[in-house]
Amino acid sequence: MMKSLAEQVKVLATGALQSLFPEANIQEKDVLVNETKPEFKGDYTVVLFPFVKALRQNPVALGNAVGAYLVEHHELFTAHETVSGFLNLSVADDYWAGFLKSYVLTDALKAQAAAQKKVMVEYSSPNTNKPLHLGHLRNNFLGIAVANMLEAAGEDVVKTCVVNDRGVHICKSMIAWQLFGENSTPEQAGVKGDHFVGDFYVKFNDEHKRQIKELMAGGMEEKQAEQEAPIMKATQQMLVDWEAGKPEVIELWKKMNGWVYEGFDITYKAIGSTFDKVYYESNTYLLGKDLVEEGLAKGVFYQKEDGSVWIDLTADGLDEKLVRRKDGTSVYITQDIGLAVEKQKEYGIDESIYVVGDEQNYHFKVLKLICQKLGLPAADGIYHLSYGMVELPTGKMKSREGTVVDADDLVAEMVRLAQEQTEASGKTDGFEADELVSLYEMIGLGALKFYLLRVEPKKKMIFNPEESIDLHGFTATFIQYAHARIRSVLRKGEYTGQDLNFSIDSLQSEERALLIHLEQYAAVLQESARAFNPGALCNYSFKLAQLFNTFYDKCSIAKADTEAQKQMRMRMAAFTADTLKHALSLLGINVPEKM
């Protein structure tokens, strides 16, 4: 099995320490290896401070001894230099020659891959009463990226989506359509289905508010007015009718949800969300009832005098939690437990990742605990990938104040701005019309995805429209541009990937820096996937593009000193392009051949 270079250095350094100090019992885990800081000579650094005391050695003397041993015994190293307790090692050019000649991206990924597990990633999970907004975009992009990364890291991934298609909020838009819809359809209105339905949800709230005001003017308390408003009463009745399966209600429900799905399909297609399995809450909301009985039998749950069923989680630092109402109906958490079991039954998953906002941290803590206490299979594999809210520079998005950023609008706007900026830069020559369309999509959508993915998931983030449309600096565009430039150079250089007739005499510092970073890709990907953190991949990709740009500026490929050097540089460039393309594809971002 091929190890990353850093791993190899670690293994060899440990071996050297063990050989020199057999009595000290030094283990690999005790040895820290870092990339050498640019201001020092060397590629990788072994930190020796931890051993200085135990070995009773002067740090510099220790470094020199270990360094000399490594250079003498291993061809991998050509030089060493110790600065205080840091042993800086230089990696042999031969290593890089071998790397360039034999490196295969997919093999490197395979070599790093962990034992395959079956992992389900649940994300997106919309309500069918309103269209997707900016917050959903962060969710979708995270879900797509994490699923891709896990798959690339060797896991067997199932992507799923749980659609909240029932409940009182769905009935609200249905009632509003009955009252104000005049039998209209999205087609007639010329509005996308999900927006069409969402508009009626808004209408419900407007009318509800109006009726409350009216009732309060008649002397009623606000709380009571909310319940007593005729439109709310009708909604409650509709929910009862829905649960009873009343045909005309079911028919209306199906019709309106159908409109929403048509709308969602368009959005999902645009942003690249796909699912292997979709669960509908209308099918799953009754799940988990039998588990309540099971929990009672096992003594995990207990019943109060009124018949309601609870679990006591105070010993785990949480509260008492209701799992079944006194009237026998189940609550939110119950169906989630049921669905967790259902997923496990259907797919035999080892891990279940839930991409859900951090306002549900408590809920998922409870869910996992209950599943564990019930002894359900794969309960330990439940993981809540919690992400922070997306806020605007002006503060939180509030539907009441109309500051919610609509997903469709935003995507369209980003693509439009990509077009505007591309045209302004005068780089549209030599493109077919349809090529330009896909280029604008790549740039606009890529910028948006990168912008939302570059922040660590658990942190809340600020969406600054001004900044998000900037196509310079730490952006997907920067990386796409680097990729396009490389492809262009390779086309001109007629790179085939076949000419391996080069050796490496001396590498420029820019070449070494690029190679070192390139080599780290598989390890970075593995670590990012393990941490469910696409942001780490954003950082890596940007750094790689940055290193390439410097290399590109300092080391001409077309005007290389020799043909061999030209071939070598083209190969480095090609690996860079492949790696950038691969990394961005995991983030759900495409790269152009030219731009």
Place this chain on the structure above:
RNA sequence: GGACCGGUAGCUCAGCUGGAUAGAGCAUCAGCCUUCUAAGCUGAGGGUCAUUGGUUCGAAUCCAAUCCGGUUCACCA
């Protein structure tokens, strides 16, 4: 009040299980296109890493306390 999360440059963010003089991008300023795509490159300024104490050879990172901001603790989903 309890639990959890965040607080790093003017702004947005990196900083892995503690390691060298804390890094990017944006913004500001100064350079670089008769030479492979300038959506690029080079350089400059900009920091009491919220505060205080502790652990140690070494702390932005670990521990404790405090201050600020957020989320949550529904017989809602």
